Amino acid sequence: MTMSSIIQEMVLKFLSDKQEHSVQEIKHYLKERDIHDYTEGQFAGSLNTLMRNGLIKKVDRGIYSIKLRSENMRKCFVVSPIGNEGSEVRKRADQIFKYIIAPVCEETGFEPI
16 A cells, blocks of 8 residues: 555545544544654655546635534436336336445446435
């Protein structure tokens, strides 16, 4: 695992409390986790990558927070057989949507429709 990916993983973990945190707080968290052999470029690049990927947001100068799932939510339009109400086709389609498609979509940041 590269240093940048380690930083990104730790930043996401730290910001998962859904609070706003300063760069200094993030660096302190990294230091507590014995992660200190990184350059300023790796740190800044890691934050930029997380922002570019829509996982964190810059609230103010040097202040970051995690993006809530609802802020990141993209839509996934699902096309499947519908069938008549109460039919086997309908029951099967509803089960596949509810137990397979919807959980996977939500886990990957999509709103299943």
